Amino acid sequence: MIIKILGSGCKNCQRLYQNTLDAVALLKLDAEVIKVTDFMEIAKFQVMRMPVLVIDESVIISGRVPEKEEIVKAIEKRV
Amino acid sequence: MLSDIFAKLNSWLLKMDWLKAIFDWVLLDLFGMNQESDAYASLSFFCYDIIKIFILLSVLIFISSYLQTFIDIETTKRTLKKIGGFWGNLLGALMGTVTPFCSCSSIPIFIGFTRAGLPVGVTFSFLISSPMVDLASVVYIASVFGWKIALIYVGIGIILAVIGGTLISALKMDRYIEKFVTEGYSDTDAFVNGMEKLSQKMRLSISWAQVKDIVRRVWKYIIIGVAIGALIHGYIPTDVVSGLLGSNHWYSVFVAVIMGIPMYADIFGTLPIAEALFLKGVSLGTILAFMMSVTTLSLPSLIMLKKVVKKELLTTFIVIVTLGIIIIGFIFNLIL
Numbered sequence: 001m002i003i004k005i006l007g008s009g010c011k012n013c014q015r016l017y018q019n020t021l022d023a024v025a026l027l028k029l030d031a032e033v034i035k036v037t038d039f040m041e042i043a044k045f046q047v048m049r050m051p052v053l054v055i056d057e058s059v060i061i062s063g064r065v066p067e068k069e070e071i072v073k074a075i076e077k078r079v
Numbered sequence: 080m081l082s083d084i085f086a087k088l089n090s091w092l093l094k095m096d097w098l099k100a101i102f103d104w105v106l107l108d109l110f111g112m113n114q115e116s117d118a119y120a121s122l123s124f125f126c127y128d129i130i131k132i133f134i135l136l137s138v139l140i141f142i143s144s145y146l147q148t149f150i151d152i153e154t155t156k157r158t159l160k161k162i163g164g165f166w167g168n169l170l171g172a173l174m175g176t177v178t179p180f181c182s183c184s185s186i187p188i189f190i191g192f193t194r195a196g197l198p199v200g201v202t203f204s205f206l207i208s209s210p211m212v213d214l215a216s217v218v219y220i221a222s223v224f225g226w227k228i229a230l231i232y233v234g235i236g237i238i239l240a241v242i243g244g245t246l247i248s249a250l251k252m253d254r255y256i257e258k259f260v261t262e263g264y265s266d267t268d269a270f271v272n273g274m275e276k277l278s279q280k281m282r283l284s285i286s287w288a289q290v291k292d293i294v295r296r297v298w299k300y301i302i303i304g305v306a307i308g309a310l311i312h313g314y315i316p317t318d319v320v321s322g323l324l325g326s327n328h329w330y331s332v333f334v335a336v337i338m339g340i341p342m343y344a345d346i347f348g349t350l351p352i353a354e355a356l357f358l359k360g361v362s363l364g365t366i367l368a369f370m371m372s373v374t375t376l377s378l379p380s381l382i383m384l385k386k387v388v389k390k391e392l393l394t395t396f397i398v399i400v401t402l403g404i405i406i407i408g409f410i411f412n413l414i415l
Contacts, residue, residue, distance in 0.1 A: 007183055008183040008186065008383060009183070010183035011292070011296055012183070012292070013183065015292070039186055039187070039190065039386050039387060040259050042187055043187070043190045043259070043260070046191070047187060047191075048152045048153070048156075048184060048187045048188045048190075048191040049152055049184050049187070049188075050183045050184040050187060051183075063152075063184070064285055065288065065292070067288075
């Protein structure tokens with residue numbers, strides 16, 4: 001599983017990144033969590049509100065920072 | 080009658096006069112401070128402002144985050160696309176005031192708007208008004224300077240955004256948008272991930288999380304801002320301040336705008352300084368210019384903008400906004 005966090009590196013993006021790492025650790029999942037800060041890359045996902053959580057190339061959450069528990073549920077749905 | 084009620088609400092909820100009364104009682108009656116002393120002036124400013132700002136900040140962020148969960152940027156885009164010309168710019172500017180977003184979303188929004196085929200001027204009207212005018216800063220300005228000035232601030236912010244966007248369109252600046260922004264995309268590719276369905280409970284918890292996050296992030300700047308404001312208020316003689324930034328100096332507006340550019344301060348950290356300067360008799364035009372410069376011309380957002388537009392467009396944007404703010408400052412210093 002590849003998880004991407006889109007955002008230019010502001011505080012919200014960092015929090016989403018941290019929450020996602022926590023969620024992955026909690027699930028003891030073998031997933032790669034990548035930060036995407038390049039606007040050219042971000043633009044490919046056609047989203048406007050940062051930060052964005054992308055799981056296996058599909059946009060899951062955009063424009064807010066979900067808590068760890070919500071990310072866990074989102075990942076479980078796609079395992 | 081109605082205006083009476085409004086004035087009472089204003090004094091209770093926004094100016095929080097009761098808070099001032101409480102601290103006056105503590106400082107003057109309990110600690111026996113001298114009402115004429117510098118220390119009293121500084122301390123009462125500090126206590127009153129700090130508490131007022133934290134109450135206002137929390138309530139306002141909560142309300143505006145809650146409203147934000149209902150505003151869909153995708154709908155904004157589609158609405159703007161239907162309208163062109165002057166009305167497009169005006170609507171773009173108005174949308175900018177009611178669509179709050181995290182500052183790191185401004186570039187993805189720029190890309191989204193441009194791909195949808197929106198005129199470059201409409202996009203810039205949106206980008207100018209969005210950081211400058213938002214609910215939280217307007218209510219805060221009202222609490223410090225009163226509603227008349229808050230409304231004036233909103234009005235001139237929107238006018239600047241409309242004129243700036245119109246000029247950028249007229250100069251055919253769309254030539255200077257980086258190729259990758261539009262290459263290979265048209266609006267038929269439009270973003271498929273619409274708004275999520277949110278429950279009431281989720282909206283409230285999102286808003287509360289936002290309050291905690293922003294308070295955690297800006298409390299230091301607020302304390303520093305209020306402390307500087309308090310020192311200016313208590314210890315710096317009025318004639319020193321007006322000597323530097325008084326309305327009799329033609330250059331005071333320039334100084335204010337230039338000081339504002341590298342400051343990456345939150346509006347909530349900037350306003351206590353503006354408030355203290357205002358109480359020291361610095362004219363309103365100079366103060367408005369300072370606040371607009373801090374919010375709209377911040378260095379980090381200019382660096383981000385550089386990634387999607389060529390230097391011609393970036394320079395035009397900076398020149399238009401800077402000149403606009405300076406002109407606004409001058410006009411206000413002349414008429415008030």
